[in-house]
Amino acid sequence: MKSLLRILFTSFLISLVSCGGIQMLSMKDTSHLYSEEFMAKINKVKTQYRAGKSQEALNDLKKMDEQTLAPSERAMRRNLMGVIQFAGRSFEQAIFNFDQALTTSGEDEGLTAQIRLNLASSHYKLGFMDRAYAALIVANPKALEAEEAKKYYQLRYSLAKDLGKIEDAVDSMLAYLQDKKTLGELRGESVFERLSSLFSELDHRTRLRILEAKSEPASAAPAYLAYLEAEKLYYEGKKDESMNLLSWIDRTFSSQTEVIELSKSFVFRIENYAKMDAKSIGVVLPLSGDKSDFGKRVLLGLDAALKEVNINATPEFKPFTLHFRDSEGGGALGAHRVRDLIEKQMVSVVIGGLFSSEATKEYLEARKYGVFFISLSQIFLPKEQKDHLLLEIPGSVESQLAKIFSSEILNGFGKRGAIIYPQGDRGEAYLNEFWRRAKDSNVTVTGALSFKEKETDFRVPVQKLLGLHFTRERQEELDLLSEVHALEKKRAVRRIQTLKPQIDFDWVFVPAYPEEALQLVPSFSYFDASGLNIIGTPSWRTQRLLRESSKLGKLYFVGDNVEQASQGFAENFVKRFNKAPRLIEMRSYDALKTALKLLKNKDYQTRDEFNAAIRSNSKLEAMTGVWNLVDGIWIKDMETLLLHRGRIRQAVITPDQVLE
Incomplete structure (x- = not known):
């Protein structure tokens, strides 16, 4: 929160200092409210101010005879005085002038909105949150230019959150993000994660009401929040409500093609691939080609894990079966192999992604069908595209x-x-x-x-x-050191650069x-x-x-601190394969052991049932580490x-x- 506020007021103050952020004219033509003589004086004041002559600019504004000015001109004069005083940290004087400006600004809607924003900011600077909020909520953001409107919503979000008005904070951030039309643009905004967190604090009815209110014009933020809400409802067992919300998304946000694709993919995997064989596990590895040696090493770790489970089975126990497919080292082919395993073998889990170049495509294919994917390498995707059905054994970027x-x-x-x-x-x-x-x-x-x-x-x-690339910024230091070094005698060591x-x-x-x-x-x-x-x-x-x-x-x-790994595993591995296990064998062992731990306690019939069981685990433990479910994704404890x-x-x- 502190960092967001710092960003807010840094950018806000810059706009005040430049005078470029002051909205003297609204969206409508208000030129008739200001005389040419008055505007000439105002432009002169701005020029002085930009040149750093703040006091001269303020004195010239004070010299203007208010009695000769039109109402809107009086308001503009007072607002500009307040802006200069705000920049000089004379907040009480700024508030006085903003209050005076509001008494005569009524004809210029844009100026009035800007004055109220300036007044709220001044109260905020003094720590008067209630006064700042009261001044801000009566301002009309639609009368502001786009950049000023974003500052308005930033400030309103901060004030609402500080005052415990969570619904208004969410509403303000949705308005702030309304110009984001794609998920890529949305993910580029750090505030979206805060918005998601606040949104989840509201009750279900309030969330739906806000989504409906913000559905026009259609933008990425409400569309994506609606999709996440539908997913949440589904995993809570409220399937009918989830499907109704997904239908509403399709009707309301038809222009949001990325979200519509997510929605369709979610419905597809719900309807078509619900059944699974809990005893079948798919494995996709490069078993031929340049990377085959690595794939074959993975097989040793998998074999060690499978033997431990199946060897202790009772007569009535149905052993686990591994179904192998060769990716040949390619991501596209690997994704095809994943789909083949899901459609034909109804596998409960897919282990793959030995290399990151393959992992992403294989995971995305498994994700379409709601299949738990255990990756042997990191997957370089945005956090928003990951969920509880992805476990990255080496430890994710996150x-x-x-x-x-x-x-x-x-x-x-x-x-x-x-x-x-x-x-x-x-x-x-x-x-x-x-x-x-x-x-x-x-x-x-x-x-x-x-x-x-x-x-x-x-x-x-x-x-x-x-700081050695742009030497112009350090020119004086460079010149001085160059002279000193030129006077030095021969050196035994060649000097690489002059500046430190x-x-x-x-x-x-x-x-x-x-x-x-x-x-x-x-x-x-x-x-x-x-x-x-x-x-x-x-x-x-x-x-x-x-x-x-x-x-x-x-x-x-x-x-991973592999020195802490099980000594017993290493000894058994050497006995079986006449070689010591390395990290790749340990990770593949962990991948299968983790899957088997999740599957062995119950004969799951559907993916929904198994996925709910995965979500119910807050922690997964293995030989090389521990994963905790944090904000819907698995975070590994790293060393x-x-x-x-x-x-x-x-x-x-x-x-x-x-x-x-």
Whole structure:
């Protein structure tokens, strides 16, 4: 909430200082209300103000004889005086002038609405929330220009929430988001998640009433909220109410094609694929082609898990059956294999997604049919496209960022973070969750730089992060240091750059693959920035990084502490296969064991029944970790690990590690 308010008043004050945000004319033509002589004086005042001559501008306004001015001109003069005083933090004087302006502004609807917004903002600055709210609710936002109307709804949302008026807060945010026509635009707004949370606090009848009131004009926010409400009703067992709401969505939001597609997909899987075989589990892996060696290693972990369950079965126990399909390393073919398993074998669970390039398409196919998908790699999709029917064994993007923004790391490293991320779906998934977590945790983001996938030279993004790319901003410092260095005698070490790096962050998150990290991390030392707190992803647990770690300094990453994994599992694995299990075998073992734990207690006949059982679990435990159901998705408890001098061990982060 604090971050939202800070954003609100920063942007609001900017508009006041520039005078560009003052709406002196409404949507209607009000030019006849103002004389040319008066407008010339007002424009002169604005010019003075923009030049930083606030007092001169205010004095010129005071010199105007109100008795010679028309009513609307008096109002505009008083409003502009209040704006200048507001910017100078003289809020009481600003309130006086805004109140005076309202006594004569009635002919100009747009000016009146702007004055009321300014008055409410002034009361807010003084902490008078009730007065601010009272001033704001009588303003007509339809008389404001689009940008001013958005500020109006931002302020009304904040005030309503602070005053406990949840319904009005929801209504205000829906109005704020009414220009968002697609789900992509909607997901780009950080306030939508807050809106969803507040919306869920209202009772069902109130939620439906708000949705109906906001159905015209059709926009993405009410349409998507209605769809989520229909899903919620269905999973609560209120199928008739859910279907009625879905029908209403189809009729009311026909222009919202993305939401209509979601609705149709949901109805499709409800009606056509309700039955399942609880003893059948589908597995989609690359069993041929370049990636087949990895697929075959997964089979060992699956075999170990299946044997443990079936070997202890009683005579009346029907053993579990695994149905295998070859993805050949392709996402499109993998998705086709998923559909084949669901339609022909009626599998209860699909295990797949060994590589992220396959995982997304396979998961989306399983999602269409409401089938529980256990992915062996991360899935780079927006959080809104994930639900309780997806379990990411290595730990999702959301799980990783939950750990990075945990009190352990923020208290130890500090609350100034930066990110260097790859372009594309992978980087976008990390960046969006990074921003969301930063706002929720009041973390200051000092840099967000991207690099191209398959990049080999990472100096530019690192240079930008360290304040060494735009040297014009530090020209005076650069000139001085250049002169000093020119006078130096010959040096044994070649100087890379003249300026010192500006390290305005406590830690930097680098969601790069190992081969990218091997080239990106040394770029910091190249620019004389050493001893940084660099945090990576689970993929950094590789032999290649271990071999090179002596050259890279201390590196942190989030992942699984596999040293804590069951010793008994490792011993049994060696006995059966004459080799020690590695991470890929452990994860595949966990994937199947988790599915079997969910399925073995009851002979589920329908997907609805099984899905409800999954939702009823708040926690899933396995050898390599624990997942908690948080806001409808599975968040894995991750560990902070330290990679240093050829070893990986659990990191101990203390406040003395904050960068100076």
